[in-house]
Amino acid sequence: MSFLAVISSIELGLIYAVMALGVFISFRTLNVPDLTVDGSFVLGAAVVAVYCSGGGNPFLALLFAFLAGLVAGSVTSLLNTKLGIQPLLAGILVMLALYSVNLRVMAGKANIHLMDAASIYQLFAGSALGRYNKLVVAAVTTMVVLLCLYLFLQTRLGFALRATGDNEQMVRASGIDTDKMKLIGLALANGLVAAAGGMIAQYQSYTDAGMGLGMVVIGLASVIIGEVVFGTKPLLRRLIAVVLGAVLYRLIIAFALASGMPATDLKLVSAVIVTVAMSTGALKKIFKKLYDIPKIK
């Protein structure tokens, strides 16, 4: 694998880390299996594509992507808390609906190229940073997001959000509306996911209506890899682990591609990584059994 390929994998990993942080909020902090992600990722990319190709400011574009994601996450949460639809199904419904919505945002086109549009990744193009300009932008944006998220989770609202994923009964007994916490949590999670979608659109100068397929699995894979490799305690370390997990995931994929794996197998690999990571508990038991048999004899 070439040095340049490594650099661009790290760049991609840092951008996808923003999405992984969103997935972390829903799956880990709130303990809600939110499948809106596949749709909200594209929503963010679509908003950016339309806004930037119309000559819009790339930073504002990301803000709009974030806001669009907030709305998508809110809808999922409201379907769950107000209409009593299970979180998993609520996410699937919104994801499905978003497929149409995204195409509408993209004015019916299945993909949009952003050839000449402004992008935050051109910020230091031609500067002293040389070929590392995109890497610097990606690293800084991800660090800013991580820091904001960390600070947010240290606020009173952040505490309530974390506790909601831990013990809803206790949160309600503390006089806090858990439905509202879930709304804020899922909105924030999908806001981050959509912002990441927007960043990818700018980075690749391209948005495709189908680019969200399997994003939730990729996000989850990043979270789990981060937890397994870099640990979970304390909170700041855990958030950093998610980011590093996302980068590591990209490097693994890039390495697999460089060693001749067809790109069409990518989704299969993602699914296998998550399956293996999520079944470590069960696998350990199986291995232990296999290992224990001779000892019993």
Added chain:
Amino acid sequence: MLQIVGLTKKFHQGTIDEKVALDNINLELAAGEFVTIVGSNGAGKSTLLNCIAGVYEADAGRVFLDGEDITAQPEWQRAQKIGRVFQDPLAGTAYDMSIEENLAIAYGKQKKLGLQPGIRKKEQEFFREQLAQLGLGLENRLKDKVGLLSGGQRQALTLLMATMVRPKLLLLDEHTASLDPVTARKVLALTDKIITEYKLCTLMITHNMQEALSLGTRTIMMDKGKIMLDLQGETRAKMTVEDLVAEFAFRSGTQLSTDRMLLN
């Protein structure tokens, strides 16, 4: 302080399993009154507390707290005025958060929930003092995850969380029942101390008859969703555990199941 009028709750309404858990309950508690509740299994004691706390919506009747009709309020809103400790020691705290973070959530009960710092330095000191009063050494473990605590420590912590911001009403549902006898006694003593010190209006369910008579200022006995005995003042002071059991048998026409009802 608390006024309950015609409170009725049925489960599985309209099916053959229909069960009247609360049957037209009327109850009034003065400020600072500490009431113990006894009664056989399935008498409706927990349901009564759950209907007051808003966990269940009552089918009929109204609940007033400090003059305010709270019948239509959701559980979380009532909780700003009501403190609760549950039977399950896992139920009252957030497992994966630290002791101080749990306390901070409880301490924020009547405050605005926004982007203020979760814990301020000043509050940390206050939490330490409060924990020291529990006498369990938790004041040196502010940063420890609650998941590391024993059942008794968690119940003591939950009790502190429920009373730190003085509630208008404290609801205790057999909160020492799942603890070993020594720990249970400690937590109970602590409960009594806190309630007496802050003059909290309290409803405490217990299956220990001795406890029911020796703690608090008033004892009510429930059966089949009704209050069948309401003891206070001199009558209560003269009452022995044996009297209470006999009274129950007489009024309900059944023997009190003594397996769960500890007589002493």
